[in-house]
Amino acid sequence: MLIPITRQKFEQVVPILATGPQYAYYWGKFRDFLKRLSISVVAVVIILILGLLLGPGFNGIRLLLWIITGLYWWWGPIYWATMRNLQMRRYKYSGFWRGRVLDVFISEELIGTEETVNKRGELMIVENRERRINLEVGDNQGFTTLLQAPLSRNQKGIAAGQIAEMLVMSNQADLERIAQTSDIYLPRLDLWVSDYPHLRREDFVQVSQQLSRSRDRGNREERVARRRRY
Known part of the structure; x- marks a missing residue:
């Protein structure tokens, strides 16, 4: 059968943003968390180096980039689950x-x-x-x-x-x-x-x-x- x-029912059943089970899926195991954490640390260090090279003109955006990249370990699963949901909703x-x-x-x-x-x-x-x-x-x-x-x-x-x-x-x-x-x-x-x-x-x-x-x-x-x- x-x-x-x-389309309304379809969008009701298939979410856009990550649900709890989807977040847990992409959170993964401890080694997956460590991988995301290492990406966050490396990104923060790169932004720090760029700030030293570019001088005061970079200060305005540096804090925002620090927050975004520093929390990648947390929002990464939300992003990847949402991308997968959007792929299905296409x-x-x-x-x-x-x-x-x-x-x-x-x-x-x-x-x-x-x-x-x-x-x-x-x-x-x-x-x-x-x-x-x-x-x-x-x-x-x-x-x-x-x-x-x-x-x-x-x-x-x-x-x-x-x-x-x-x-x-x-x-x-x-x-x-x-x-x-x-x-x-x-x-x-x-x-x-x-x-x-x-x-x-x-x-x-x-x-x-x-x-x-x-x-x-x-x-x-x-x-x-x-x-x-x-």
């Missing part, structure tokens, strides 16, 4: 999609490498791998897509045949060609599967419930009309 939704058309889980399997993916030195002084490259869940969903129109996300314990109940819902985006009004998909919601488990939390999830669930009620009401009216004809 694919139901086009209005699509002109969107729709509510409902299908079923076709397959679910686990894979081990390379997420990065680190260089280290062993006891003999030799340079070693350590691969960082992560177990991830792969969720394939599709509908009776032939559309399928595969989403990969970090593995967690609450995903044990996922099985083929379960209903899956998500938002789909396109630049075509008829949504014939899907350009991007969102997080996947499994209503039976009340579970989200995603790598990045694109949506305001409570709002998406409300839209899902509204569309389901509208569809059920339409089906009842159709059955009543058929009885009257017979």
Whole structure:
């Protein structure tokens, strides 16, 4: 099932500014924080050097630049999440999609490498791998897509045949060609599967419930009309 939704509903579900879960995603781990902090420190030092070179004429803007760059460790996640949200909102058309889980399997993916030195002084490259869940969903129109996300314990109940819902985006009004998909919601488990939390999830669930009620009401009216004809 694919139901086009209005731009108003789309913008209700897909935020512009970073939400709490999106901020947490880009905040990352402690090493990510240290990386942003080091960028802030280097930027502040560069501005200090520029101030010494350019003299008093640079004083007016120096304080502002210090504040902006010095707090990059804090506002960086907001910026990157907002940029990602804007990238998703650039699509002109969107729709509510409902299908079923076709397959679910686990894979081990390379997420990065680190260089280290062993006891003999030799340079070693350590691969960082992560177990991830792969969720394939599709509908009776032939559309399928595969989403990969970090593995967690609450995903044990996922099985083929379960209903899956998500938002789909396109630049075509008829949504014939899907350009991007969102997080996947499994209503039976009340579970989200995603790598990045694109949506305001409570709002998406409300839209899902509204569309389901509208569809059920339409089906009842159709059955009543058929009885009257017979």
